[in-house]
Amino acid sequence: MRRPFRERVLNVVRKIPKGGSMTYKQVAGKAGNSNAARAVGGIMRTNRDPDIPCHRVIRSDGTLGGYNRGGAMRKRQLLSREGAL
DNA sequence: TAGTTGACCGGAA
DNA sequence: ATTCCGGCCAACT
Numbered sequence: 001m002r003r004p005f006r007e008r009v010l011n012v013v014r015k016i017p018k019g020g021s022m023t024y025k026q027v028a029g030k031a032g033n034s035n036a037a038r039a040v041g042g043i044m045r046t047n048r049d050p051d052i053p054c055h056r057v058i059r060s061d062g063t064l065g066g067y068n069r070g071g072a073m074r075k076r077q078l079l080s081r082e083g084a085l
Numbered sequence: 086t087a088g089t090t091g092a093c094c095g096g097a098a
Numbered sequence: 099a100t101t102c103c104g105g106c107c108a109a110c111t
Contacts, residue, residue: 005108024093028107039108041092046109059093066092075092 005031009043016056019083023060041065055079 008031016022024037031040037060044054045068055078059065067075079085 009108028093033107035094035105036107037093038091038106039093042090042107042109043092045092054092057092061094064092068092072092 005033005036005039006043006047008032009040010047010049010052013044013052013054013057016053018053021056021058021079021084024057024065025060027057056082056084 009027012027012030013022024040025034028034028036028040033039040057044052044057045066047054055067055075057065058079064072064075064079066072076085
């Protein structure tokens with residue numbers, strides 16, 4: 001099904017419960033490609049939807065990774081506030 | 086159409 | 099443990 005990978009990824013991230021975190025690879029896998037972790041990051045970067053808690057998506061190494069609109073610092077605070085830390 | 090980029094991953098040095 | 103290198107994918111110019 002020719003569905004834009006973008007929408008698929010966003011859809012998955014949107015379903016991430018509060019206090020839960022997913023790695024880029026996990027999201028990519030749910031979107032259909034476990035090897036598209038990089039692409040997922042690129043999508044997140046361009047994405048600007050408040051319904052998409054992209055701050056809940058972290059790297060496989062356990063690090064938070066990057067973030068736009070405040071940087072990793074903001075991301076860490078959001079996760080800490082939700083209890084995902 | 087082709088080339089470059091990046092919020093990544095995994096393995097090797 | 100940290101740093102370097104190649105590889106996969108979608109979006110952007």
